[in-house]
Amino acid sequence: MTQSSLGPALESGVNLLRGLTRRRSAVAEAHRTADEWATAHPSLAAQLVASPRPGSSLVDYDLLIEDPSGGTIMLCVQADDGASWLVDHATHWAASRLLTVDGTPVSVSEAMLMLRSLTRPGLSPQDELVRFCLLRDAAAKEQVSLYDIQAAADGFRKRRGLTSRDTMREWLDRMGLSAEAFHDHMAASARDHRFRARMREELGPGHLARHPERFARVWATWVLSEEPIDVAELDGSLGDRWDLRLTRARTWSGDLPAPLRETPAGGGVGPVSHDGRFLTGLITERQEAVADAETLEAAGQAAFDQWLADAAKRAQITWHWL
Amino acid sequence: MLLILSEPGDVTVHMVLPKLKARGVDVLWWDPGEYPADARLTARFDADGTRLTLARDGEVADLSTATAVWFRRPGAPRAAEQVTAADLRDRVGELSEWFLEGLWDLLDARWLPGREPVLRRAHNKLVHLALARKLGFAVPPTTITNDPSELAPAYERAGGRLIAKPMEHTPFQIDGEAHTVFTTVVERRDLVGRSRIAHEPTILQPYVQKAVELRVTVVGDQVFTAEIASQDSPRTRDDWRHYDFDRARHSVHHLPDDVARRCVDLVAALGVSFGAIDLILTPEGEYVFLEINPNGQWGWIEDLTGLPISTAIADWLTAGETDPR
Structure with missing residues (x-):
């Protein structure tokens, strides 16, 4: 390109920029248009730069072209579309929010903190976040002492191996948390712990009274296999059968595979079709439910899980960016 | 009687209400957003003086007995559902505002935080920034303008660390979605949007x-x-x-x-x-x-x-x- 052709090239570049739509959804189209323009002006070595604004659907464009005297020229254009400078720099109302549960917004940074505490298998991260939010709000009024908070912090540090002052400080730095913010997080964790304990205690006896069949103690053996297995084979003569999963456990009747739950002591089941495989099981011993501490604890946990699942079903949930 | 003007469900009112009740005073919490659709207001002037009454839910209150008014978050007047034509609804809103302004003016009471024109x-921001300076507060050098030619000099004066913010927060939408204007740092590339300054007064201050x-x-x-x-x-x-x-x-x-x-x-x-x-x-x-x-x-x-702010307000x-x- 020569110096004399720079003027028309600049004018053409400005016209290109004027015609681009300043929306995130239009960036790919803008690049295509700019590529065509660059192909038509090969001596300019033109490149379009798209900069989406954080928290906004708007995008700024710059056009880089060769300066015939050496170096690079950057063109940027702002047409007067009637939006004021401040409106042009406005932030979408939900820019920093990930979701809203029952009217309470959850910011991206809060969600990141929550994600560190998610542990339950079988739930998607989305489901876990919703339940975490419901619990946080439900537990907000729980009173906790400094001792409770310290215990929560000790447990948290132990689980993550953050046992020394230096490893803890390093972890806080990596997470971008101050010591005070960590303290607040642990206070929330202690409230959550206290709320769960209180709910388990309150809900346990009623749940056990309504569902005693789920809380019989059972001693059971069962296998899940690709090919049918006879009950008689569970006496230890499985021989070379390795295409199976064998479980031998003392557990609650409600936690058994469904076909085994009501089987009396000494009874066997199977082979029956179960979860796409064959189930064969044997109940060695069965003690009907009694309201002792261990059973009440298990009933309380089951009742709490049910309460949380019901609350999650009822919750009004809005995912802002999914 | 204390008169609280705010929308129902205002959680801030609920923080103060128990403290007012503990002090044994009569409280009337009313939302002007009910007027005129679901509330009747009457001002009567006669030889016996002025009587200002509010009738709603089968009860009548004499507003002139209010000793204090808490002007919290009152809703805007609302026309009854039967008023469907947009211009008639606007008319109801405008006349209701006029009436309420006069009514509030007649209440010989203490106001928190103050009567609407005073508020x-x-x-x-022009008023309170000027007053703050006069009272000796340190106030950042401030330019409030819609002149595009002011932007670049303000940026230079601020040493490239300039912020912009609005005169007031008003609701608006972009692409049908609500947006908000926060205090925004002006980057060098943002100067290219200087012509946009013309469209509304903008506050420009050095970043503190x-x-x-x-x-x-x-x-x-x-x-x-x-x-x-x-x-x-x-x-x-x-x-x-x-x-x-x-x-x-x-x-x-x-x-x-x-x-x-x-x-x-x-x-x-x-x-x-x-x-x-x-x-x-x-x-x-x-x-x-x-x-x-x-x-x-x-x-x-x-x-x-x-901090015991609700107690101070109740007091x-x-x-x-x-x-x-």
Whole structure:
């Protein structure tokens, strides 16, 4: 390109920029248009730069072209579309929010903190976040002492191996948390712990009274296999059968595979079709439910899980960016 | 009787209500948003004087007995559903506003934070920035303009660290979605949008370095100061209204006496009884005034810091029950 052709090239570049739509959804189209323009002006070595604004659907464009005297020229254009400078720099109302549960917004940074505490298998991260939010709000009024908070912090540090002052400080730095913010997080964790304990205690006896069949103690053996297995084979003569999963456990009747739950002591089941495989099981011993501490604890946990699942079903949930 | 004007479900009113009831005073909580659709207001002037009555839900209240009015978050007047034509609904709204303005003017009561015209004036940033300077507050050099040619010089004067913010927060949408204008740092490439400055008054100030931000709540002559560690979160660094309660912690701050006195003086000079003042404490220890909201929120401050603002408000509202006005 020569110096004399720079003027028309600049004018053409400005016209290109004027015609681009300043929306995130239009960036790919803008690049295509700019590529065509660059192909038509090969001596300019033109490149379009798209900069989406954080928290906004708007995008700024710059056009880089060769300066015939050496170096690079950057063109940027702002047409007067009637939006004021401040409106042009406005932030979408939900820019920093990930979701809203029952009217309470959850910011991206809060969600990141929550994600560190998610542990339950079988739930998607989305489901876990919703339940975490419901619990946080439900537990907000729980009173906790400094001792409770310290215990929560000790447990948290132990689980993550953050046992020394230096490893803890390093972890806080990596997470971008101050010591005070960590303290607040642990206070929330202690409230959550206290709320769960209180709910388990309150809900346990009623749940056990309504569902005693789920809380019989059972001693059971069962296998899940690709090919049918006879009950008689569970006496230890499985021989070379390795295409199976064998479980031998003392557990609650409600936690058994469904076909085994009501089987009396000494009874066997199977082979029956179960979860796409064959189930064969044997109940060695069965003690009907009694309201002792261990059973009440298990009933309380089951009742709490049910309460949380019901609350999650009822919750009004809005995912802002999914 | 105390009259609280606010929308139903206002959680801030619920923070004060039990304290008013504990003091044994009659309270009427009413939302003008019910008027005229679901409430009847009557002003009667005759030889016996002036009578101002509110009838709703089968009960009639004599508003002229109000000793104090808490003008919290009243809803806008609302036409009855049967009024469907848009222009007629507008007419109902406009006439209702006129009536309410007159009605409030006739109430011989103490107002928190103040009567509406006084509040509008106090909220105006031109007014309160000028007054704050006059009272000796440190105020950032400020340009409020819609002249595009002011942007680049302001940027240079600020050494390339300039912020822009609006005169007032008003609702608006882009692509059908609600947006908000926060305090925005002006980057060098943003100067290309200078022609946009022409479309509305914009406040331009140098970026003030912050150690912490302060929210000072003044109730009468009582001062409650919360410190917001806005610099601990990337989200709240430029404007704490982005809220990050996990990182930007709130705690109690003790203002120097002269700064606290100035806050009380500012509220009094603006003719209001309440104010939520935003200050910056710089790393050098200087207290810099940003703005005052004469009807600002304080509930979250009390929740996070324990500052007894609701008690102070209950005290202020009930003081007129025993003290002469």
